[in-house]
Amino acid sequence: MKALTVEQIGAWERNGFLKVENFVDADELADIRRIMEGLVEQDPPHENTLVDIDPVLADRTDIPRTEKFRALMHAAHASRELLETYTLRPRTLDVVEDLIGPDIVYYTDQTFLKPPGGSGAPAHQDNGYWDVFWSGKGKLSVWLALDDSTLERGCTQFVPGSHREVLQHDRDFSKDALFGGAVPDLDPDQLDFEPVELKAGDACIHHCEIIHRSGPNVSDHSRRGLVTIYFSGRCTYTDQASEWFPHRMIPARGHVYPGCVGWYES
Numbered sequence: 409m410k411a412l413t414v415e416q417i418g419a420w421e422r423n424g425f426l427k428v429e430n431f432v433d434a435d436e437l438a439d440i441r442r443i444m445e446g447l448v449e450q451d452p453p454h455e456n457t458l459v460d461i462d463p464v465l466a467d468r469t470d471i472p473r474t475e476k477f478r479a480l481m482h483a484a485h486a487s488r489e490l491l492e493t494y495t496l497r498p499r500t501l502d503v504v505e506d507l508i509g510p511d512i513v514y515y516t517d518q519t520f521l522k523p524p525g526g527s528g529a530p531a532h533q534d535n536g537y538w539d540v541f542w543s544g545k546g547k548l549s550v551w552l553a554l555d556d557s558t559l560e561r562g563c564t565q566f567v568p569g570s571h572r573e574v575l576q577h578d579r580d581f582s583k584d585a586l587f588g589g590a591v592p593d594l595d596p597d598q599l600d601f602e603p604v605e606l607k608a609g610d611a612c613i614h615h616c617e618i619i620h621r622s623g624p625n626v627s628d629h630s631r632r633g634l635v636t637i638y639f640s641g642r643c644t645y646t647d648q649a650s651e652w653f654p655h656r657m658i659p660a661r662g663h664v665y666p667g668c669v670g671w672y673e674s
């Protein structure tokens with residue numbers, strides 16, 4: 409094991425998510441915030457990124473457009489500094505390696521900005537979106553808190569152990585449908601969601617098949633979370649291309665294999 413304890417790995421296997429306190433230190437957090445703020449302030453956004461406007465804020469005339477951003481995607485494809493400072497730094501990859509093995513390909517990131525008044529995310533499993541384009545298990549998300557993430561601010565919530573069952577998702581992959589893959593037949597009231605509150609700088613890592621959601625932000629503070637997503641180098645492409653992701657995946661550690669994610673002919 410490179411970074412996690414036996415107990416932490418046991419908790420990951422049992423629950424499908426794992427909180428890691430102080431995943432970045434104060435200096436790293438300041439650098440990551442600066443990079444992200446630089447990208448979010450750009451309007452029109454950087455050409456490599458994709459921005460999603462929060463539907464509940466869309467018609468507000470009293471706030472600038474950039475304060476209505478629900479999410480900004482592919483930041484690392486727009487900022488080499490982010491890749492070097494955080495996404496591909498050894499500690500991040502050591503933790504990922506302990507959970508999905510030594511061959512790691514970096515897919516992309518989504519920064520959920522959740523401004524005051526911003527909406528929550530419906531219950532879903534991430535792989536319900538991903539496995540249409542990339543097959544295989546060994547996919548995870550590292551959700552890094554850029555601000556304190558509390559229940560009032562709409563922190564993420566997980567159903568412990570739910571990563572063992574794959575659910576059918578309604579699939580709408582157009583660019584306008586950030587959560588277009590929600591699970592149609594799931595009654596969230598019947599599930600036991602565990603909120604995971606984080607301090608800025610903490611991370612919560614989640615399995616691609618854990619059922620999770622988040623609430624709206626009913627506070628006066630933003631709740632920004634940078635989610636970086638890693639696939640095992642053994643995952644493969646399907647015959648469908650993703651409209652959401654026009655970039656190449658980035659081999660991060662270990663090997664890339666012919667026909668598998670991160671392998672490109674030219």
Ligand SMILES: O=C(O)CCC(=O)C(=O)O
Binds near residue numbers: 520534562563623
């Ligand atoms: O940060 C949120 O509010 C939602 C996060 C989420 O759904 C995800 O990381 O897959």
